[in-house]
Amino acid sequence: MEQPKKENPPLEITFYAVEIAKLIREIGKEGVIKKLQEMVKETVEKFDVR
Known part of the structure; x- marks a missing residue:
């Protein structure tokens, strides 16, 4: 099993950050x-x- 790269945030987060x-x-x-x-x-x- 391969470990996901830790330096890359999930795509959705990147997308929202760009937006x-x-x-x-x-x-x-x-x-x-x-x-x-x-x-x-x-x-x-x-x-x-309240």
């Missing part, structure tokens, strides 16, 4: 932070954690 990097380049760091905050807020509202 996130593209987003950051497109809308800038502040835009990404704002977007993440919106997503968190929506999620919190959806599940109403």
